[in-house]
Amino acid sequence: MKHNYALVQSACVFYGFTTETTSRLLEMVDQSDQEEWYEKYRPDIAPWLVQLLDLEAMADRIRIFATLVPGVCQVPGYAEALGAMNLEHIDDPSYARRLAEIRAQRARRVFGRKGVTVSIMLDEGALLRQVGGAEVMAEQLQHLRGLATRPNVEISVLPFSRGAVAATKGAFNILEFDQPEEPDLIYMENYIGAQYSVKGSVLNELRSAMTACCLRPFNSGSTNHEH
Known part of the structure; x- marks a missing residue:
């Protein structure tokens, strides 16, 4: 008010x-x-994800390691292609569209906010896996190029040539806050749920994993990769 x-x-x-x-x-x-924007989508949002939606809209720094294009970066066609594969909603043809709307709203809440910096590390497979087909992937890569030009966004690639590294144990988000009363935390999701952790040892391990990886800046002019 x-x-x-x-x-x-x-x-x-x-x-x-x-x-x-x-x-x-x-x-x-x-x-x-x-009123929280996601209330009308509540039946489509996993209970453990609601907290993340609130936290990522307030975090000062967001670090993401992903083996697919992360939800906050997905174009509608990419999100819909993933939604169409959800067996729980196979009889609901509009679910994929709603999923795309949810992820578009998340993106606006993150990238449309002042003061936040976003660092994204993509496994190289995320750029090559044809989610939704060639046309959708072309749009998705173009969207990533646009995000990478923003001064507060950094996108890097973990190349196949790096081999087995600690970060490939699974995708995760690190949310960091400047206010001391808001602890930094880790968010990790899997098939049956998600886990939040504020343990300093876990945070340090995953931060070190991202820092230690031999990365390649996301090439805003090309998506050709050397193996």
């Missing part, structure tokens, strides 16, 4: 909060005053 927004803004001035802290608090007020 606008009353809440004005009240918090006045309090920040009164207590002499910095511009950064004020902006952060006002952003939180905006988010709390709005």
Whole structure:
């Protein structure tokens, strides 16, 4: 509500909060005053994913390692192709479309927000696997090229030539926050659920795994790879 927004803004001035802290608090007020966008999609969203949707919309830094193009980067055709393979929704022809809408909303909440930096490490197979066919993949790669040109987005590729590395144990997201009361965390998803962890040892291990990998910047002009 606008009353809440004005009240918090006045309090920040009164207590002499910095511009950064004020902006952060006002952003939180905006988010709390709005009905969550995903409520109408609730039946299509796994319970363990709801928390991630809230957290990634507030994180200061997001790091992703993915063996497929991550949901937040998917074009509609790519998302729909994955949705069409979901056996739980085989009798619901509109599920794939709804999945694409959910992922488009996630992207707007992440990439449309100021102050967030996103680092994405793609296994090379994510660029070569034909999800949805050649036309969809051409669109998907073009979308990744566009994202890679943004100043707050970095996309790199883990090449096949790197062999077996720690990061290939599975996909994961690292969400990092500047505020000390908001701990950094790991999100890992599998077939039967997902796991969140704030353990420092796990965070350090996965950060080290990403740093140690011999990466190649995502080539914004070509998708040809040397093996």
